[in-house]
Amino acid sequence: MQIVTPTNGEVIRGSVVPVRVRLENATIVAATTTNIRPDRGHLHLYLDDQIESMNFSTSATLPAVKPGLHVLRVEFVASDHLPFDPRVIAQVAFEVKR
Numbered sequence: 001m002q003i004v005t006p007t008n009g010e011v012i013r014g015s016v017v018p019v020r021v022r023l024e025n026a027t028i029v030a031a032t033t034t035n036i037r038p039d040r041g042h043l044h045l046y047l048d049d050q051i052e053s054m055n056f057s058t059s060a061t062l063p064a065v066k067p068g069l070h071v072l073r074v075e076f077v078a079s080d081h082l083p084f085d086p087r088v089i090a091q092v093a094f095e096v097k098r
Contacts, residue, residue: 001021001022001023001024001026001074001076001088001089001090002021002022002090003019003020003021003022003072003074003090003091003092004020004021004022005018005019005020006018006019006072006092006094007092007094008092008093008094009092009093009094009095010092010094010095011094011095011096011097012065012094012095012096012097013097013098014096014098015063015064015065015066015067015096015098016061016062016063016064016065017061017062017065017070017072017094017096018059018060018061018062019045019059019060019061019062019072019074020058020059021043021058021059021074021090022058023043023058023076025039026039026040026041026076026088027039027040028040028041028042028043028055028056028057028058029041029042029056029079030042030056031079032079032080032081033079033080034079034080035079036078036079036080037078037079038078038084040078040079041076041077041078041079041084042054042055042056042076042077042079043055043056043057043058043060043074043075043076043077044074044075044077044081045060045062045072045073045074046072046073046074046075047062047065047070047071047072048070048071049071049073054081065096066096067096067097067098068095068096069093069094069095070093070094070095070096071091071092071093072091072092072093072094073089073090073091074089074090074091075087075088075089076088076089
């Protein structure tokens with residue numbers, strides 16, 4: 001898994017941050033189930049260690065991000081919302097300027 005947007009070190013003008021993730025050898029599924037498979041799940045997006053959204057897509061928008069330095073962490077989790085073992089995580093640091 002890779003965060004395509006924003007890139008590490010990117011400076012974003014404005015308060016809206018588009019997020020795009022590349023996910024390989026796995027499928028995002030919308031249904032919550034106890035039939036856990038290591039290649040099916042969804043994404044949890046964290047901004048500065050606070051969960052922002054649970055996504056059933058590889059793209060999202062973070063609205064109203066305050067100016068400053070931020071860390072975006074994306075985790076591919078199982079259909080029951082629990083992390084895989086080993087965890088599947090990508091992270092980037094970026095800056096928002098008005």
